[in-house]
Amino acid sequence: MKFLIVFALALAVVSADVPVHPKDLPASGVPEGRITNGKTATAGQIPYQVGLSFSSSSGGWWCGGSLIESTVVLTAAHCTSxxxxxxxxxxATQRTNPKQSFTVNSSNFRQHSSYNSLTLSNDISIIIIPAVSLSSDINTVALPAVASSYSTYSGDNAMASGWGLTSDKATAVSSNLQYATLKVIDNSVCQKTYGSLTVTSKTICTATTDATSTCSGDSGGPLVLSSSKVLIGVTSFVSSKGCESGNPAGFVRVTSYLDWIKANSK
Known part of the structure; x- marks a missing residue:
């Protein structure tokens, strides 16, 4: 598992905490698990959820993603990198028992050309896959309308999902898909923890009340607005102090990349 280099820029040192991609948290002895303190999803409840098992010459890692078209998966750049x-x-609700699966190589990745692993900016990628047969178990999630591009979503509830770790000290793998409802907070609040270099207008943050948060293994997964079932975020970072630290969780703001998604979904 790759580890993120902590900010070297002096301007970034504006808070007592630093953000890290969930998959780059120190290993706890297991490769995957679930969202911390989440609930178990039932079959067909989250049909847009995608599981992604990446491989490279130096090893492998697990991420999540969202099916936005029958041939397009949206995920994080730090997952494809x-x-x-x-x-x-x-x-799949059980991680290793999907209805359909495909293996594709990196030529099918459309990673944002300006992804920056230091500032965590532009942490978004697309994976092109063979066309899938849509059903009650496999279906797409709607993208936000262009008209909602200036919505902050602050105060709204949104659902995050994935197979990330159950806790910072998890010692066993859970194979079941998990979800949690998180409240979107204002970026000005999130900046107090991570600073303005990380938390920009292209970021969404959520509170992690009662130690409920995304965690290692959830990277790249969906954040869906509870009221409209629209995809508003891609899981990007958590606190270096751990998923149960109580510090905000960070997501790529989908409305900031609608043109990029359209251009790279062809």
């Missing part, structure tokens, strides 16, 4: 191939799991 350095990978040579990925196995895509669709329609």
């Amino acid at each position: 350095g990978a040579s191939a990925v196995t895509v799991y669709l329609g």
Whole structure:
């Protein structure tokens, strides 16, 4: 598992904490697990959820993603970065028991050309896959309308999902898809923890009340607005102090990349 280099820029030192991609948290002895303190999803409850098993010459890692078209998966750039191939799991609640799966190589990745692993900016990628058969277990999630591009979503509830770790000290693997409802907070609040170089207008942050948060293994997964079932975020970072630290969780703001998504979904 790759580890993120902590900010070297002096301007970034504006808080007592630093953000890290969930998959770059120190290993706890297991490769995957679930969202911390989440609930278990039922079959067909989150049909847009995708599981992604990446491989490279230096090892492998697990991420999540969202099916936005029958041939397009949206995920995080820090998930595709350095990978040579990925196995895509669709329609799974049990992680290793998908309804459909495909393996594609890195030529099918559309990683944002301006992704920066130091500032965590532009942490977004697309994976092109063979067309899937849509059903009650496998279906797409709607993208936000262009008209909502200036919405902050602050105060709204949104659902995050994935197979990330159950806790910072997890010692066993859970194979079941998990989800949690998180409240979106204002970016000005999130900047008090991570600073303005990381938390920009292209970021969404959520509170992690009662130690409920995304964690290692959830990277690249969806954040979906509870009221409209629209995809508003891609899981990007958590606190270096751990998923149960109580510090905000960070997501790529999908509305900031609608043009990029359209251009790279062809």
